[in-house]
Amino acid sequence: MIDIPLEGKAVRQLCGMVLIMEAIVIGLAIPVAIVLEHANHGLAGGIGGGLAVLAVLIGGVVGRPRMGWAVYAGTVLQVLVIAAGVVVPAMYVLGVIFAALWVTGLWLARRYAPPGPAEHSRPASHQQPAEHPQP
Numbered sequence: 001m002i003d004i005p006l007e008g009k010a011v012r013q014l015c016g017m018v019l020i021m022e023a024i025v026i027g028l029a030i031p032v033a034i035v036l037e038h039a040n041h042g043l044a045g046g047i048g049g050g051l052a053v054l055a056v057l058i059g060g061v062v063g064r065p066r067m068g069w070a071v072y073a074g075t076v077l078q079v080l081v082i083a084a085g086v087v088v089p090a091m092y093v094l095g096v097i098f099a100a101l102w103v104t105g106l107w108l109a110r111r112y113a114p115p116g117p118a119e120h121s122r123p124a125s126h127q128q129p130a131e132h133p134q135p
Contacts, residue, residue: 006067007067010063011062011105013063015071015106016059016062017059018105019055020056023059030048037087037088047084047087058070058073071106078098
């Protein structure tokens with residue numbers, strides 16, 4: 001199983017920014033759905049508006065303490081945005097792009113997360129000695 005960080009400053013900054021930008025794109029897709037795809041006004045506004053609001057709400061809490069569920073909710077949101085391609089076909093492409101950004105944000109947050117308490121509490125006998133260059 002992959003060790004995904006559920007909270008921390010890196011998750012809050014990277015994933016939160018992806019979700020906020022995604023909310024903007026979703027909001028801009030609503031008029032496209034209505035004008036170009038001739039979608040029902042209520043359907044396009046309801047689905048698009050709901051997804052945009054969810055993205056903003058999840059983006060506001062992701063990475064905060066005791067809000068680990070937000071990482072999973074953000075992942076589900078990515079699937080829902082891709083599924084919105086049924087109404088606006090361009091959302092298939094945009095959804096995949098944002099899903100890739102989401103996964104990249106999680107990967108970067110995991111890579112640059114500070115070491116956990118387990119790594120600090122290792123006995124000294126298991127730590128690697130510092131290498132000293134030879135003169």
